Amino acid sequence: MKSVSDLGDLRGKRVLIRCDFNVPLDGTTITDDGRIRAALPTLTQLKDAGAKVVVMAHLGRPKGKVDPTYSLAPAAARLGELLGTEVKLAGDVVGPGAQALVAGLQDGEIALLENVRYEPAEESKVDAEREELAAKYAALGDVFVSDGFGVVHRKQASVYDVAKLLPNAAGQLVAKEVDVLKKLTEHAVSPYVVVLGGAKVADKLAVIDNLLKVADTLIIGGGMAYTFLKGKGYEIGASLLDAEKIDACVGYLEQATAAGKQILLPVDVRVVEDFDIKARTSTPVTIVDADAIPADQEGADIGPASEALFADAILGAATIFWNGPMGVAEIPSLAEGTNAVAKALAASDGFSVVGGGDSAAAVRNLGFADEQFGHISTGGGASLEYLEGKVLPGLAVLEGEN
Ligand code: 3PG
Numbered sequence: 001m002k003s004v005s006d007l008g009d010l011r012g013k014r015v016l017i018r019c020d021f022n023v024p025l026d027g028t029t030i031t032d033d034g035r036i037r038a039a040l041p042t043l044t045q046l047k048d049a050g051a052k053v054v055v056m057a058h059l060g061r062p063k064g065k066v067d068p069t070y071s072l073a074p075a076a077a078r079l080g081e082l083l084g085t086e087v088k089l090a091g092d093v094v095g096p097g098a099q100a101l102v103a104g105l106q107d108g109e110i111a112l113l114e115n116v117r118y119e120p121a122e123e124s125k126v127d128a129e130r131e132e133l134a135a136k137y138a139a140l141g142d143v144f145v146s147d148g149f150g151v152v153h154r155k156q157a158s159v160y161d162v163a164k165l166l167p168n169a170a171g172q173l174v175a176k177e178v179d180v181l182k183k184l185t186e187h188a189v190s191p192y193v194v195v196l197g198g199a200k201v202a203d204k205l206a207v208i209d210n211l212l213k214v215a216d217t218l219i220i221g222g223g224m225a226y227t228f229l230k231g232k233g234y235e236i237g238a239s240l241l242d243a244e245k246i247d248a249c250v251g252y253l254e255q256a257t258a259a260g261k262q263i264l265l266p267v268d269v270r271v272v273e274d275f276d277i278k279a280r281t282s283t284p285v286t287i288v289d290a291d292a293i294p295a296d297q298e299g300a301d302i303g304p305a306s307e308a309l310f311a312d313a314i315l316g317a318a319t320i321f322w323n324g325p326m327g328v329a330e331i332p333s334l335a336e337g338t339n340a341v342a343k344a345l346a347a348s349d350g351f352s353v354v355g356g357g358d359s360a361a362a363v364r365n366l367g368f369a370d371e372q373f374g375h376i377s378t379g380g381g382a383s384l385e386y387l388e389g390k391v392l393p394g395l396a397v398l399e400g401e402n
């Protein structure tokens, strides 16, 4: 992968850059601007080099249709505020609006194209369709910089195909994220603890499989833990269960034991009869042992004994990777476990990494500062796929000819 400085003198050149501005919105208000902030180092570098900067980004999943709900207008405004300069938003993606805006750019100015996912070919599975759109993107730049780390696992026109058409380089964010991922795989320092949470166990099996090879301890919480607890023969009441994955979970528990590794599961849980994410409320919360979940209750957070057990393992680690909440962290009474894990990571002397857009937003919304962690990744899906050992198209393409 080349870096921006390898692209030579960029003064007066049109630099087409892919960023990930897929930020959480409440109406048109950005509730976590972490991904926009993460793009600033490279954008500032390009601006200072006197480049004409053309930014491509997506927001949500408008599925190939122009839909104002997914306009990048809030991102353009926020980026302008952070940079202290106007960022003009094109009225379209590659149409006359975008072309005119790019043609009028002065050295050091920044323009943002509209949501690339307004274009039906952006996410097409047909190579020729994506390539045709990529050629239109490429006509708006002289070189391409890939800095949208959160989307490098997608084989999409603005991420993958366009990189083949122009001299390309990785931006500072992509370079930094890849460096961190290497510290979690090839160069992980022991003791290495991985903390996984989130609702769906099926989403995490591939990463468990791969990380069991390098990690010493795997901590499992969140909704996905109940399928493991069921596999241990516990009654889990109305808790989340993926019955088809019980055997796989038991297999990993056995594999870990055989390899002399540890998988830590919750020893106690916070249970409720029901909760309402929108209203951020639940029925009364009770703490029970993990093998004593009442039939009419569901586990919705880990309990205090589990918090202590998990924190102890985290505090003894040299490397920690965490992805996924321990409970229904949107609801304050069910965010205790997630909070405890975040606290332990923040207090750790080891290299701590919070993986993923949702986990990153969760720790920020709980009041933690980015500086309290070794690294907060801007890519959930992208970092998990890397940790699964998969080839990420948006990274592989940067290793190619251009
Ligand atoms: C994300 O938020 O996960 C990235 O921006 C990629 O978006 P996607 O999952 O809709 O492809």
Ligand code: MG
Binding pocket: 381
């Ligand atoms: Mg995603």
